[in-house]
Amino acid sequence: MFDRLFEKDVAITGVGQSEVGRPSSKSATRLTLDAALEAIADAGLSREDIDGVACWPGDNNNGNSFSPVGPNALLSALGLNVNWYGAGYEGPGPLAGVINGAMAIAAGLCRHVLVFRTITEASGRAHDKAGSALTAKTVGRDTSYFWQWYTPYNVISAVSFMAMYAQRHFHEYGTRPEQLAQIALTCRRNAALNPKAVFRAPMSLDDYFASKMISTPLRMFDCDVHCDASTAIVLSRTDAACDCRQTPIRIEAIGAALHQPWSWDQISLTENAAFDVGRMMWARTDLKPKDVGSAQLYDGFSILTMFWLEGLGLCPRGESGRFVENGSRIARNGSLPLNTNGGQLSGGRTHGLGYVHEACMQLWGRAGERQIAPHKIAVAAAGGGPLGGSLLLARE
Amino acid sequence: MSRKLPALTIDTAPFWQGGAQGVLQIHYCAGCHRFFHPPNPICPHCNSFDVSPRPVSGRGRVVTFTINRQAWTAELVEPYVVAIVELAEQANLRLLSNIVGCDPDAVAIDMPVSVTFERHEDVWIPLFERAADV
Numbered sequence: 001m002f003d004r005l006f007e008k009d010v011a012i013t014g015v016g017q018s019e020v021g022r023p024s025s026k027s028a029t030r031l032t033l034d035a036a037l038e039a040i041a042d043a044g045l046s047r048e049d050i051d052g053v054a055c056w057p058g059d060n061n062n063g064n065s066f067s068p069v070g071p072n073a074l075l076s077a078l079g080l081n082v083n084w085y086g087a088g089y090e091g092p093g094p095l096a097g098v099i100n101g102a103m104a105i106a107a108g109l110c111r112h113v114l115v116f117r118t119i120t121e122a123s124g125r126a127h128d129k130a131g132s133a134l135t136a137k138t139v140g141r142d143t144s145y146f147w148q149w150y151t152p153y154n155v156i157s158a159v160s161f162m163a164m165y166a167q168r169h170f171h172e173y174g175t176r177p178e179q180l181a182q183i184a185l186t187c188r189r190n191a192a193l194n195p196k197a198v199f200r201a202p203m204s205l206d207d208y209f210a211s212k213m214i215s216t217p218l219r220m221f222d223c224d225v226h227c228d229a230s231t232a233i234v235l236s237r238t239d240a241a242c243d244c245r246q247t248p249i250r251i252e253a254i255g256a257a258l259h260q261p262w263s264w265d266q267i268s269l270t271e272n273a274a275f276d277v278g279r280m281m282w283a284r285t286d287l288k289p290k291d292v293g294s295a296q297l298y299d300g301f302s303i304l305t306m307f308w309l310e311g312l313g314l315c316p317r318g319e320s321g322r323f324v325e326n327g328s329r330i331a332r333n334g335s336l337p338l339n340t341n342g343g344q345l346s347g348g349r350t351h352g353l354g355y356v357h358e359a360c361m362q363l364w365g366r367a368g369e370r371q372i373a374p375h376k377i378a379v380a381a382a383g384g385g386p387l388g389g390s391l392l393l394a395r396e
Numbered sequence: 397m398s399r400k401l402p403a404l405t406i407d408t409a410p411f412w413q414g415g416a417q418g419v420l421q422i423h424y425c426a427g428c429h430r431f432f433h434p435p436n437p438i439c440p441h442c443n444s445f446d447v448s449p450r451p452v453s454g455r456g457r458v459v460t461f462t463i464n465r466q467a468w469t470a471e472l473v474e475p476y477v478v479a480i481v482e483l484a485e486q487a488n489l490r491l492l493s494n495i496v497g498c499d500p501d502a503v504a505i506d507m508p509v510s511v512t513f514e515r516h517e518d519v520w521i522p523l524f525e526r527a528a529d530v
Contacts, residue, residue: 130469141403148402149434152521153478153494156468160478163462171460171505215478216463261440265480265492266433269460 001283006106011241011248012393013112014043014234015357020196020348023122024228028068029077031230032118036074039232044245045112050234051083052110054101055117056094056352058087065124066132067117069230074116084109092256092277093383094298094352095391099256101235113235117353121226133157146263159223161264161385162301163215168269169303170217175321177217181208182324183302183338184221184345186331191342193370198225198348222302227348231357247396249360252377255281255312255390262386270318272304273388274311277381281390282313289313292392293375294362295336296355299343304384312379312390337362337372355380356391363395398471401519407435410449415513415520421449422483431489454511455527456483459490463500475500481509481524497525 016038018024018031026034040047059070071085084104092099094117101113124131133156134147142148155161169175185208191197203221211220234244241248255277260267267273282289289312297308306320314336315323324330330338341347341358348354359378361367381390402412411434414421423435427444431452439447461479477495482488495503496512509524 133468135400135469141401143403148408150492151400152402152519153492154397154399154464154468154472154476155478155492156472157466159466160462160464163464164460164478164480167462167505168460212465214464214466216465218462263434265490269480 005253005284007102007251007254007284009106009238010102010235011238011250012233012356012360013236013241013244013246013248014039014041014045015360016040016042016232017196017350017354017357018230020198020227020229020350021122022198022225022227022348023126024120028118028120028228029073031120031228032069032074032116033077035118035230035232036078036114036116039114039234042246043112043234043236044243045234047078047080049112050080050114052101052104052113053080053082053085054097054104054113054115055087056091056096057089064131065120068120069118092258092389093273093387095356095380095382095389097353098233098235098356098391099254099389102251102254105235105237111237111240114232115235115353116230116232117351118230119349119351120228121349122228125226130156150264158384159215159218159301162303163218165269165272165307166217166303169306172270173318173321175306177209178205179321179325180222180302180306181205182327182330183299183305184208186327187299187339187343187345187347190332190340190370191346194341194347196348197342197346198227199346218301218303221345224300224344224349225346227350229348229350231350231353233353233356246364249363250394250396251391252287252394253281253285253392255381258386258388260386264385267386270307271311272307272385273383274307274381277388277390278312281392285392287377287392291377292336292379294340294359294372294378295338296340296359296378296380297338298355298382298384299339299345300349300384302345305338305343307384308381312381332370332372340367340370340372352382355382359393363393397473397476399516399521401516404518407437411435412519412521414449414451415515415522418513419451420454420511420522422452422485422489423447424450431483431486433489433491452483452485456481456509456524458495458503458505458507458509460505461495461503463503477503479503479524494523495525496523502526
């Protein structure tokens with residue numbers, strides 16, 4: 001199916017992350033610089049080495065807290081001289097910046113690409129609780145190609161879709177709320193060991209069931225927690241990665257496929273993009289799901305983590321409920337440790353790159369108190385609905 | 397309830413204004429004889445341009461739904477039901493809507509529904525209410 005595997009030419013050589021504030025007193029630009037400089041130093045590089053910048057979704061040109069800083073602002077603030085840079089919302093989800101940056105390297109445009117994601121929704125929501133609402137994407141009548149089919153029905157938040165996906169999964173496969181709860185409970189247990197995590201206090205199953213029902217069957221603890229943070233990753237061409245300080249983490253395979261309409265209601269309600277993405281990723285490697293030592297899977301909403309478990313073949317289709325039941329398989333000492341930094345549900349909605357950051361920290365054995373058993377293969381995936389991308393990462 | 401209204405285009409107006417005549421209009425492809433939604437100038441199945449809005453029965457069933465219990469804005473009255481409805485005319489011919497006119501807790505997957513319209517200015521928003529079993 002694929003006769004050129006560009007990602008084999010690319011490795012992750014450094015990671016960085018700002019403080020994770022709720023809110024942070026730092027500006028969005030400062031958070032971004034903190035993450036970027038940490039990642040560059042982590043790779044053992046200097047700013048002169050960085051010749052590309054990539055981001056998802058990039059600057060919306062309105063200062064919106066969903067994405068207040070794009071490549072234009074970062075490369076100017078940092079004084080970078082780049083050969084290529086790019087960003088934009090349309091693409092295979094929050095990992096699109098990594099995928100695009102890797103493509104730029106493999107295509108010969110760059111040697112070291114700085115990928116970042118900055119989000120300040122904790123601050124943003126302090127000023128305007130509805131600022132990130134779907135209805136706020138357009139002024140006056142809805143002119144958006146997709147949202148116009150939803151906003152007239154008072155679909156204000158993405159939770160409406162996620163709740164409908166969960167309802168359908170419950171209906172088709174018999175998935176139960178106490179099974180879904182294990183995603184939130186696992187993340188909270190892991191967050192307790194992550195000093196940066198937003199929510200670290202213990203959470204019980206009773207606490208989960210007592211949390212406010214937002215949109216049936218999803219509760220508040222099924223929804224991720226807003227924060228102010230920036231995460232950065234340095235991608236290097238593999239033959240340039242030997243200049244770097246760390247053992248390179250190769251991008252073994254990328255998944256970015258969408259074989260369905262880009263739509264939140266016309267797409268498969270129990271697969272989303274995750275199965276398309278998973279099929280593509282595994283077609284680009286000889287590794288198998290059983291080789292994965294840790295999984296950092298999008299939990300913007302808990303049900304999406306279940307879709308990723310199934311879509312990436314980490315458990316059989318429809319069986320994510322049984323797979324996560326009682327939490328033992330996905331625990332830090334289980335067969336598939338999941339969202340080991342607390343995910344977005346408890347760690348904070350760093351939105352995409354947080355999963356890559358954590359996957360690398362675990363692969364490098366630098367995760368401190370939350371470090372799990374040594375392993376060489378990790379998977380990170382992000383997105384929901386039609387958005388979806390995945391990375392299979394391999395430490396040399 | 398307050399609603400954000402859609403902008404009308406030559407492609408979308410038949411859907412949003414069909415309610416003026418009391419009919420739900422869905423795009424139909426004369427090339428492959430299939431409906432599709434949302435409306436576009438081309439059929440996503442066979443890429444024929446021979447497409448046009450066609451009245452449908454307005455009957456369907458609930459594929460999935462959620463009872464929204466969060467008052468996202470001051471104007472909203474919760475709870476309200478957001479659902480994906482499959483129309484009777486064709487498997488997987490789906491659209492997103494609200495289920496109205498019944499207790500939200502009575503809504504269930506596979507519940508039969510029929511269209512009704514709520515007029516706002518020049519838009520007749522297709523909504524669905526519980527229907528007798530067919």
